[in-house]
Every structure is written in structure tokens, then in C-alpha cells.
Amino acid sequence: MKVTLYQPQKGKQPKITFVDTGISAGFPSPAQDFAQKKLSLDDKLIQNKEATFYARVQGVSMINAGLGDGDLLVIDRSITPQNNHIAICYLNNEFTVKRLAIQNKKITLVPENDAYEKIEITEGTELLIWGIVTYVIKKV
Template sequence: MKPKLINSNNKLAFYALDNSKLDGIPMFGDAVPAGPTSPTQDYLDMDLNLHDFLVQNPEDTFCVRAIGDSMIDANIQSGDVMVVDKALEPKNNDIVLAVLDGEFTVKHIRKSEGELYLMPANNNYQPLKITSEVDFKVYGVVTFVIQKANTRTQ
């Protein structure tokens, strides 16, 4: 399934989610440990519909591809796809897609001692203090990050 591109600029590409093209993916009924190996059942218990799993508010949810390294310590790598929900109210320390002086950015939102900050997850970047002089809006809350588990090509 090729995602439908909604909008793109030099930094971000926004994609719509199309529920009609997401078939279920077979899923084991039991959780699988990520530690020592153990025998697993040799049958699949159910299908997992990724749209149902990833999307809480269909009309307000879209995907955007991350670019850059300011969130690498939050395990968001350049090229990862983020699922963003515009209907959710951001809570302290959520990862948000924000518009800052006309530019999109992805950061943790943090309120501390009555002041609001956008916090990168990389020590090479400085926190961004939100003041009345800054044109700022939270565009949505990042709910999931989709990334490849390894770097091999298909």
C-alpha cells in the first residue's frame, strides 16, 4: 500500500491513512518474550488491523515522516513515520508535532515552573522556550512511531 501524500515541504511529508487498504496482519495470540527464547504456539490466533491499532480518531489522524536527529534519544530516527493525532490534548512530556514561527518541529512539550518548552531528545540541541513573542501552536500529539527493525533492504 502506497500512502497518499497530503502535503510536503523540505522538512516534512504528511500522509493520509486509508483504512480501506489495510488488511489484517496475522498475529500470535500470546505475547512473545524479548528475552530468553521459549517455544511459541505454531498457529496464529487472530488478525491485527493496523488502522484499528494505530488510529484512535480517524478524522484527526495522519502520518508524517521525521527528518533530522533532534529526537534520537526518544528513538525517533530520520526517516521514521510518526502517527499524529490532532484531537488529543497534549500532556506534559508528550511528543508533539508543533508549528513554531511557521515551521514544523517534533519535540517533547514540557511545562516547568509556569513556563512552556519544546524539548529535543538529543543533547546536541537546546530547549526552545515558548514566549509571547513566538508564534506557536501544537498541531498534534505523536501517538506511534513506525520504523524498520533492521537496515537490510527488501
């Protein structure tokens, strides 16, 4: 699985209208008043703007974790990697997204699809954990 990285644009972004009453997944209530506010997804999804990047997923090795081909990832480089985090890793001159398994200073990159093999990080392997996935944005 490959990951294409890009950084959010700097400067003031236009805000999108936000209906703050919730959208019913059952029967709609015609009596509800709709309170409209302006919403910036940057304000909701990004804690550290200088350390946050977006990436688009290419492939299906993480499909069982809810990351599908074409999904947009929000990645924070300021988060300290920990066991079970989903991380963007730079391995063998390629970016990849995998779940981290960290035990007793041993790191394994774990795919979330049984068709793919785990990647054991051994001495001499150059691995850069580039950032931690904080959100996934899907197109339906």
C-alpha cells in the same frame, strides 16, 4: 528536524496476518500451535481516525526519545497537549517534533539530543501544537 505529514488512506485496508501466541526471544517452542488472526494496525494504533495522521521524522533532534531519522510517527490531533507530551509543532513556518515542557503557562520545546537547543516560546511567537505523537514505527 523536519517532519513530513500525511493522512491515512480512507476506506477498507487489507488486514495483515497476526500470530497471536507471541514470538519467543529466547528458545523457540516447537510444540506451540500458531493461532493466526487478521490484524489491522489502524485498529490497534488509532483511536480517532478523523484526527490521526502519520508523519516521517527527518533528523535526529529527538533520537534520545527513540525517534530516529526515517521513523514513522502516529499523530493524534484530538489529544489535549500536556507537559511532557511529544508533539508535532508548527513554528516559524515549519513543522518540528519536540517534547513539551509546560510550566505556569510557559511553553518550551525540548529536543531529546544534547546537540540541539531548547526553544523558549515567548510572547509574539506563533506556535501551533498540531498533534500529539502516540506511536513510533521503526524499520529495522
